[in-house]
Amino acid sequence: MTTATSLSRLAAPAAPLAPAAPPRRHAAVSLLATRAVDVAAGLILPLLLLGLWQYAVDRHWLAEQILPAPALVWDSLVDLWQSGELGTHLAISLTRLAWSLAIGGGAGLLLGVAMGVSAPAKAYLYPSFQLVSQFPVIGWVPLLIVFAGIGEALKISAIAIAVVVPVAVNTYRGIRNIPRALLEVAAVYRFTFGQTVRRLVLPAAAAGIFNGLRQGVMHAWLSLVFVELLASSEGIGYLMVWGRQLLQLDIVVVGMLVIGAVGIVLDRLLAWGEARLQGWQRQAY
Amino acid sequence: MRILTNIRDTDLRGFVLPLAFLVLWYLVTALQLVNTKLIVPPAAVVAAAWDVVGSGQLLTGLRASLVRDLSGFAAGSGAGILFGLLLGVSRWAERLVGPTFHTLKQISLFAWLPLLSTWLGTGESAKILFIALSAFYPVALNTFEGVRSVTRAQFEVARVLGFGRLQRLFRLVLPAASAQIATGLHLALLYAWLATIGAEYLLGSSAQGVGSVVIRGKATFHVELIVVGMLLIGLVGMGLNRLAALVEGRVLHWRGPAR
Numbered sequence: 142m143t144t145a146t147s148l149s150r151l152a153a154p155a156a157p158l159a160p161a162a163p164p165r166r167h168a169a170v171s172l173l174a175t176r177a178v179d180v181a182a183g184l185i186l187p188l189l190l191l192g193l194w195q196y197a198v199d200r201h202w203l204a205e206q207i208l209p210a211p212a213l214v215w216d217s218l219v220d221l222w223q224s225g226e227l228g229t230h231l232a233i234s235l236t237r238l239a240w241s242l243a244i245g246g247g248a249g250l251l252l253g254v255a256m257g258v259s260a261p262a263k264a265y266l267y268p269s270f271q272l273v274s275q276f277p278v279i280g281w282v283p284l285l286i287v288f289a290g291i292g293e294a295l296k297i298s299a300i301a302i303a304v305v306v307p308v309a310v311n312t313y314r315g316i317r318n319i320p321r322a323l324l325e326v327a328a329v330y331r332f333t334f335g336q337t338v339r340r341l342v343l344p345a346a347a348a349g350i351f352n353g354l355r356q357g358v359m360h361a362w363l364s365l366v367f368v369e370l371l372a373s374s375e376g377i378g379y380l381m382v383w384g385r386q387l388l389q390l391d392i393v394v395v396g397m398l399v400i401g402a403v404g405i406v407l408d409r410l411l412a413w414g415e416a417r418l419q420g421w422q423r424q425a426y
Numbered sequence: 427m428r429i430l431t432n433i434r435d436t437d438l439r440g441f442v443l444p445l446a447f448l449v450l451w452y453l454v455t456a457l458q459l460v461n462t463k464l465i466v467p468p469a470a471v472v473a474a475a476w477d478v479v480g481s482g483q484l485l486t487g488l489r490a491s492l493v494r495d496l497s498g499f500a501a502g503s504g505a506g507i508l509f510g511l512l513l514g515v516s517r518w519a520e521r522l523v524g525p526t527f528h529t530l531k532q533i534s535l536f537a538w539l540p541l542l543s544t545w546l547g548t549g550e551s552a553k554i555l556f557i558a559l560s561a562f563y564p565v566a567l568n569t570f571e572g573v574r575s576v577t578r579a580q581f582e583v584a585r586v587l588g589f590g591r592l593q594r595l596f597r598l599v600l601p602a603a604s605a606q607i608a609t610g611l612h613l614a615l616l617y618a619w620l621a622t623i624g625a626e627y628l629l630g631s632s633a634q635g636v637g638s639v640v641i642r643g644k645a646t647f648h649v650e651l652i653v654v655g656m657l658l659i660g661l662v663g664m665g666l667n668r669l670a671a672l673v674e675g676r677v678l679h680w681r682g683p684a685r
Contacts, residue, residue, distance in 0.1 A: 287464065370539065
């Protein structure tokens with residue numbers, strides 16, 4: 142009797158919890174189901190397009206040179222990958238991207254910090270900077286070709302210019318948006334200039350800087366493909382030009398697939414980085 | 427009077443850097459410190475500009491480029507608004523087409539050019555289609571986001587007022603999304619100009635266009651011609667940007683000052 146009551150007492154607190162559990166599992170299942178439906182729905186159109194593509198090839202609506210079969214594209218992708226050709230070209234393109242991000246991002250960061258921290262620097266630099274930033278990046282390329290030849294220097298400088306502008310502008314804005322009070326606290330603590338930049342300005346402007354970097358990466362990727370298409374003897378863009386000249390459109394399509402895949406990976410990486418950055422900000426409060 | 431105060435209020439320090447650049451440019455060429463075939467003297471650029479403007483070559487090129495740019499922009503942004511509206515209003519359209527759209531968006535713009543030029547040749551249609559594509563993405567994306575920013579409460583008010591489908595579209599959804607759509611159109615205008623220049627650079631120089639002037643200058647190693655073309659490209663880009671900002675301000679005036 143006593144054991145029974147104590148047991149029931151023990152059991153009692155569990156009782157209200159019990160009915161709550163099934164709906165949660167139910168919600169999880171239904172969430173999973175919606176996800177599955179979403180994925181399935183998203184796949185319908187690509188599959189339809191693929192089907193249409195195959196059908197068009199089967200019916201010889203267009204010449205093989207103009208519309209390669211999906212299977213041929215897949216074979217070329219596997220071939221190019223296994224021969225290492227695709228890997229080499231991709232590595233070259235990505236190296237260019239990395240160098241110009243480092244150079245352009247570094248220069249943009251310096252410019253942005255200088256304009257954000259020092260009023261005279263802003264007065265001297267900002268108008269010219271604003272003027273230059275309005276010129277489409279691609280317009281520079283022919284001039285750079287004349288100055289830098291069609292070597293590596295051309296590609297890296299052309300792409301670096303594409304990175305400098307968004308990084309500098311966003312860094313500058315990020316710093317401008319720092320509340321005055323924080324700067325005054327730094328002054329009260331008698332922070333040196335270096336300390337102010339390292340311990341206040343950069344962390345406070347981090348979100349803006351990252352936003353600029355994100356735009357910079359996207360601009361860089363856009364202009365990299367352009368420069369490689371226009372003047373190059375290596376790289377993923379060149380691979381496409383080469384395929385186009387041989388009228389092997391399967392290679393062109395492979396190039397597009399790879400460029401799309403790199404774009405997706407870059408986008409995901411940046412989203413991940415941004416999420417981490419925001420996670421850090423939330424912890425601070 | 428107003429001009430005078432304007433001049434007094436402008437911070438002259440902003441002119442130091444451009445002026446220093448011009449002086450440096452003049453000095454290194456005048457003193458023959460550099461190869462003047464490579465770094466042409468400023469006077470040569472002015473003379474070349476005078477020449478191509480006088481011969482009408484530049485103006486016909488500019489007109490051809492602008493017509494191309496604007497027709498691509500009109501087609502692309504029109505399609506983008508329709509597509510964005512459809513995706514924003516209908517959950518099913520978003521489920522069906524959204525993933526494909528977001529994946530294709532990741533293919534860098536210029537990667538489409540080799541394929542387009544094989545299918546359509548290097549003529550006007552390939553260029554305009556490419557420019558339209560470049561304008562399509564930003565407009566579609568921003569329209570979609572604008573439509574999604576319509577709140578549940580606004581939607582319910584429209585229902586209480588007994589709005590029909592079309593009324594809801596024209597009196598609720600489109601006005602509510604107008605700021606975002608304008609942002610998309612502004613971006614699209616800049617992208618379309620970029621694409622125009624890119625297409626003219628990459629798809630041969632036989633046709634008229636500002637980009638062709640530059641490419642011809644490069645081929646014949648007339649650096650002054652390249653510089654003139656570049657300046658013109660930049661000026662047009664700047665002008666389009668200003669124009670878009672102006673129109674945006676006028677059209678969205680009813681929304682009142684931004685927060």
